[in-house]
Amino acid sequence: MEGLKVSDANLVVYIHPSKAGKVSQSILRELSTLLFKYNEIFDGVVLAYDVTIQNKNAKVLPGIYPCFGVKLKAKMLLFSPKPDMLLEGKVVKLGKESLHVIVLGFSSASIAEEDIREEFRYRIKHGEEVFASTSHKRHVIKVGSMIQFLVKSFDEEILHISGSLIPVNTGSTKWLHKNMEEGSMVDRKKKRKDDRSEMHEHSTELLDDVGFSLKNEGRPKKSKRQRHAEQS
């Protein structure tokens, strides 16, 4: 799945003197305020972080409250979907006019009727609402299916994605995966590497795959950012 990246960050966290006895706890607490919010500086939604304290010495900031700044190195897992990326998500609601999907369990996505390609028709099969492909009998999308879709836009405030099922390489991931192996008409060149990474469910494996895809796509692994966070 695209849209996930791991960034290295150099951070300085300022800690109030009353927390001097529990520095690690307050660092983690401060960093956890970043979670599941879009951060402009990192250009992504922070999903997870891994922190190492660089130096046991911290510089004291002069002022009314002599906060001391602890330097950290952190690995941040960021989610930053951009237009034309392919994402995976689980269908939670299906209607004639729209499809609603949840990505990574926290981001909602919706695909409007006009963004679903002609191939898919809304049907009611066995009392269940589905989008069934007219060209491939087995290709069916229903509530609970995992689908791969294209990103049209991303609302950073509410973390809502607007998606599209127009491109041919979108649809039910189960069917796409099967068809990949059978060597059918889907464009394989770009997809093969991503495909292997997409099929994994667990986020830890996902992380490895991200590294894998990062390496291959030549994306810069390191993005050093300087950030000053005031301890509130």
Add this chain to the structure above:
Amino acid sequence: MGVELATERPGFYEMADIDVSDSELVYHVRDALKSVSQGDSDRYNQLIAVMHYTGRLAPDEVAMLVTSLKALSGSISYIDIIHHESLLSSIFGMSMWNYGPDVMDALVELIISLAASNGKFVDSCLDMLVRNFMPPKSYLDLLGHPRGLARKHEVLDRVHSALSHIADLVPLAPMRLTPIILQRMPHMFDKEALIVIYVESMLLLESSALGELVGSTMLMALVDRLIDLDVEISWDDIIHEDSGKGIFDMELEDVDDIIDHAEIDGFEHPRGTAGSQILGTNAVADKLDSLMVLICEHLKSCADGERLTKVFETLLQSFWVTVLNAYKSKFSQFVMFYACSLDPEHCGERFAVFLADIFVCRTHPALTRMSAVAYLASYLSRGKFLPLSLIASTLKRLVDWCLEYCHVQNGEEKTINLEAHRVFYSGCQAIMYVLCFRMRSMMDSHRLKSQLLHMPLEPIFCHQLDPLKVCLPSIVEEFLRQAKAAHLFTVSETFLFNNLLESDLSKAFGGMERLDMFFPFDPCLLKKCDRFIRPSFVYWSMVKTTYDDGEDCSSEEDINEYFDGNGKSYMESGITRSLDEHDLDLDEFEYQLNKMSITPRNSLKNGLIFKLENPFRMPARIRPSTSPESL
């Protein structure tokens, strides 16, 4: 903007054409929406007009509204936040209370679809639903009627299920819901009915699936609101004498009431029987009362659903942050009392340990520690459900702390700075207060008796810091009296038994806030929530003191019959039994209580404190064996 539908134009759809298919309607609406950006707003305006149908709707108007809403649900992707702003504001301005179930369903469907389709609409959709927690102002009176109640259930069911649907589709919605709910909470000076119905929804949310995410915020906001209301009730509304004399008098019946209503059962009435009459006319007190009733009922349902432990943690946190440091909170703390009574083993103990921890911890500010120990003392004395072993162990903790404190003092000061030792004095006063209530019961138990006798009370009370001189005189006097009767101390001659009522030193340690006179769990004066508290509450009249041996066995007292019956059993079994076995007809009692609140004026003039000659004796009507001449 809107076109009147009463004119020859039949409206948005051709009225004659009633079997227009759904998809055609959807296309129709989509066209209307699209044409706005092209400059043609006629059909769009008609659509908005439909949204503004008000009053009693004719069936065809209802049908129009329902079909329009459904068609809009099918055209979500065509709705643009800028071009269709007036349509959106009309939709979000609709109040579900004005419509029947069909329209409600269609509206809710539309709102859910809007929220799920585009991030920009989520906040407005949530806001619209939260606003529907409350009916329009004109509807408030109808709420009392069965029709209004039925409508209320219809609306709230749909609102809450819509919220949970949206949370399913947009996982981050609860995060955005919380600030909206807090923002929309009615002001405390709003109408009581409005506040009550909003709080009902807040509590519903707490127990719903969303409760995991928003529940604790709801509870904390509620406790904040309780304190806001509590603070507004001025102490003048409650008859309050500030000399501190006769603490234990305060709960005696008003004699005039007894003359008037001789067949009152033995429950002595809370100190403010006349006070509650005054409180009763206080609108703020009524609101507080209603909110506390709601919270108590909610706690009961949590206890039934086995969720109380988790909810209690939030309550405790809220108590710590809000109630403990509020200046002399009057009634809000009874929520904690009730929660503890529902689960004495866990919650009851947790509360006591929590308060004791605050008292002994040096890093807390002195006022907080003094407040905590005042709560603790009052709690341990008044909680009928508390096991004596817990009370004994907590007492031991307090005693140990006081003793440690005594040892640390170097004892060279000639004049004692009372304020510097205020935490110590409040601790001593707490010990004495608890023992006034519980000494007899502890002495009646073999194990606890030996524990009590082994407690190093003498070194503390005989210390140079002289807590007996400094603490509130009425408490000291009662304590010493009981201690003497129980032979608690070996050295009795050195104790000043004479009139301590003159001493006013307690004010010095109590400070400006008079924390020396803070007894937070004194009887609750709020009428409605009192019924939750009463069964688990220890009134002073129920307390058997150590000097009470062999009294009042006369049969003339039908009034206190049940009490004496138990009193007899006290002496027989020697073990404290709780006094709740009596069959009390609560309705009868409540009726009597209400009758009681019309107290004759002269009793008010004399104040509520009656017989200083015999401060610790019940009035003659109850105990004819000791009949003071004053009656």
